[in-house]
Amino acid sequence: MNKNLLEQLVQARQAQRQMMNVSTDNKNKALQNIAKTLKEHIPDIIVENQKDIENAKKTGMSKAMMDRLFLNEERILSICDDVLKLIHLKDPVGEIVREIKRPNGLLIQQVRIPIGVFGIVYEARPNVTIDIACLCIKSGNVCLLKGGKEAIHSNRILVYYMQKALQDLLPVTSVQLIDYGGREMVDELIRAYGYVDVVVPRGGAGLIQHVVQNATVPVIETGAGNCHLYIDKEADMEKAIDISVNAKIQRPSVCNAIETILVHQDIAAKYLPLLYEQFQNCVEIRGDQSVQKYIPCQQVTREDYATEYDDYIVAIKVVQDVKEAVGHIAQYSTKHSEAIITENIQTADYFLSHVDSACVYHNASTRFSDGGEFGFGAELGISTQKLHARGPLGLQEMTSYQYKIYGNGQVRE
Numbered sequence: 001m002n003k004n005l006l007e008q009l010v011q012a013r014q015a016q017r018q019m020m021n022v023s024t025d026n027k028n029k030a031l032q033n034i035a036k037t038l039k040e041h042i043p044d045i046i047v048e049n050q051k052d053i054e055n056a057k058k059t060g061m062s063k064a065m066m067d068r069l070f071l072n073e074e075r076i077l078s079i080c081d082d083v084l085k086l087i088h089l090k091d092p093v094g095e096i097v098r099e100i101k102r103p104n105g106l107l108i109q110q111v112r113i114p115i116g117v118f119g120i121v122y123e124a125r126p127n128v129t130i131d132i133a134c135l136c137i138k139s140g141n142v143c144l145l146k147g148g149k150e151a152i153h154s155n156r157i158l159v160y161y162m163q164k165a166l167q168d169l170l171p172v173t174s175v176q177l178i179d180y181g182g183r184e185m186v187d188e189l190i191r192a193y194g195y196v197d198v199v200v201p202r203g204g205a206g207l208i209q210h211v212v213q214n215a216t217v218p219v220i221e222t223g224a225g226n227c228h229l230y231i232d233k234e235a236d237m238e239k240a241i242d243i244s245v246n247a248k249i250q251r252p253s254v255c256n257a258i259e260t261i262l263v264h265q266d267i268a269a270k271y272l273p274l275l276y277e278q279f280q281n282c283v284e285i286r287g288d289q290s291v292q293k294y295i296p297c298q299q300v301t302r303e304d305y306a307t308e309y310d311d312y313i314v315a316i317k318v319v320q321d322v323k324e325a326v327g328h329i330a331q332y333s334t335k336h337s338e339a340i341i342t343e344n345i346q347t348a349d350y351f352l353s354h355v356d357s358a359c360v361y362h363n364a365s366t367r368f369s370d371g372g373e374f375g376f377g378a379e380l381g382i383s384t385q386k387l388h389a390r391g392p393l394g395l396q397e398m399t400s401y402q403y404k405i406y407g408n409g410q411v412r413e
Contacts, residue, residue: 005188008144008176009195012117015171016142020114024091026169027138031087033165034134035080041161042076048153049126056124056150064253064311069124069151079130086138086377092395093140107406112399114140116197118380119189121211123203124150129158131371131378132200133175138377139398142171144196146178146189148203155179183210190215202381205308205334220393222381225255225336226308227366230325230351232342233266239363240271240341245278247339247365253310255382256337256359256369260305260315262325268318269294283312290318305332322347326354333357335384337366358384358391 038045049071056066097110118141122128129145136143147155159177166172178185190199193216201211205224212219229247231240247258263271272294279285285297286304297316304315305328319325322340329338339361340351348362359369359382369392371379376394383390389397 001188001192002181002185004180005178005185005192008173008178009117009192011173012142012144012176013195015174016114016116018171019140019142019174022140022170024093027091027140028087030137030166030169031083031134033169034130034137034162035083037161037165038076038080038083038130038158041157042073045076045154045157045161046071046073048157051153052124052126052151059150061124061150062253062311065124067251068253069126069154071126071154075127079127082372082378083130083134085372086134086395089138089377089395091138091140092399097401104410105408106410109404109406110401111404112396112401115398115400116141117195118143118398119146119192119196119199119217120144121146121186121189121199121201121203121207123148123207125202126151126154126158128202129155129177130162132380133159133162135378135380135395135398137166137170137174139395141398142174144176144178144189146186149182152179186211187214190217190219193217200381204310220381220383220389221385222383222393224308224334224384225257225382226260226306226332226334227256227258227336228260228262228325228329228333228338229258229366230262230319230322230329230338230340231264231267231271232322232340232344232347233264234344234347235264235267235271235341236343236363237270237274241274241278243339243341243363243365244275247367248279248283248314249312250365250367252312254367255308256366257310258314258339258366259307259309260317260328260332262317262319262328263291264322264325265290265318265320272316279314283314285314285316287316288318291316308334322351326351329355329357336382337361337369339364339366358382 092112095112100108120132163172196217199215199217200220201208276295286300287297300315335357337359338355338357352360371392374392380393
């Protein structure tokens with residue numbers, strides 16, 4: 001194993017043991033200090049972020065992906081506000097989940113505890129560096145951050161100031177950045193069994209699948225978002241257009257943006273021309289032959305239906321009914337977020353109960369699949385699996401539990 005990584009892993013495990021018993025007051029003071037320190041050094045952070053932006057331009061990064069990388073004063077202040085929101089959320093550590101009094105007098109308590117050391121592998125999103133670190137602090141965990149080379153300058157300065165803010169309050173090594181090595185260092189991190197308790201990949205499908213297929217440490221699979229929007233025949237047209245535009249255009253590079261729109265055949269003639277008016281100058285449309293009857297677009301392929309574009313591209317398909325829409329989603333979805341637009345409650349209930357994704361919506365944009373929007377302060381990621389948690393992962397989802405059993409000399413017969 002790489003000597004530098006081994007040293008960081010040892011430090012992380014040592015910090016984890018200390019973090020188990022840190023008071024809520026100290027955690028909150030640390031979060032307050034992080035927000036304050038970042039605000040005081042906004043110009044320095046922007047200078048380093050611009051280095052990443054310039055490199056991204058040289059390598060031909062897409063406009064949508066560059067938006068994820070970009071930091072300015074407004075965005076940094078927003079990130080700091082999210083940090084402060086965590087202070088007001090309940091500390092999950094020590095919460096008694098359930099309590100059982102046995103006939104023999106034993107008192108059994110199921111109590112939340114931190115999971116331990118998180119290994120986070122992610123791409124060009126410097127805001128993730130702050131979100132993850134602060135969630136870990138509040139939940140009593142430790143994080144080893146392996147961000148992508150695209151955001152290396154941004155991540156270095158953010159972690160530097162966070163560690164500075166932790167001094168005299170928490171172990172500085174509870175937040176660490178792995179800023180060296182490439183894929184080989186990712187592989188060492190995700191195989192550091194005994195040092196790392198769980199790995200969370202955040203990024204494109206390629207990164208996520210690499211981690212899932214190669215890790216020996218438990219993995220929480222997050223992020224891949226091939227999300228769908230179904231426009232039912234009984235949809236309110238104003239809602240349908242507004243939600244379609246929001247879910248695709250507001251921020252297309254994120255995992256909760258839609259990639260495919262499914263349209264009921266009875267409403268296609270009305271909906272598609274209105275959608276085209278909104279999309280024609282900014283979104284590339286790929287549709288089947290039925291779609292092409294109503295609007296000009298490229299021919300869609302099966303590969304398109306399976307693709308998370310993270311860009312200003314959308315696939316559109318005309319379907320016979322809600323059952324065909326659900327079947328299409330079952331075939332192509334990554335089980336992240338799906339939505340139905342309809343005024344028919346029975347149809348909505350059918351969709352919500354038959355679509356097996358982490359988040360299912362009725363008459364609302366999939367862009368709400370977000371820890372902040374769910375009231376969690378921020379998120380570790382959006383889990384697309386079923387164990388141990390699903391959907392936006394907040395403070396509670398970043399804990400495990402132990403059983404504390406109180407007796408008075410009981411022995412088992």
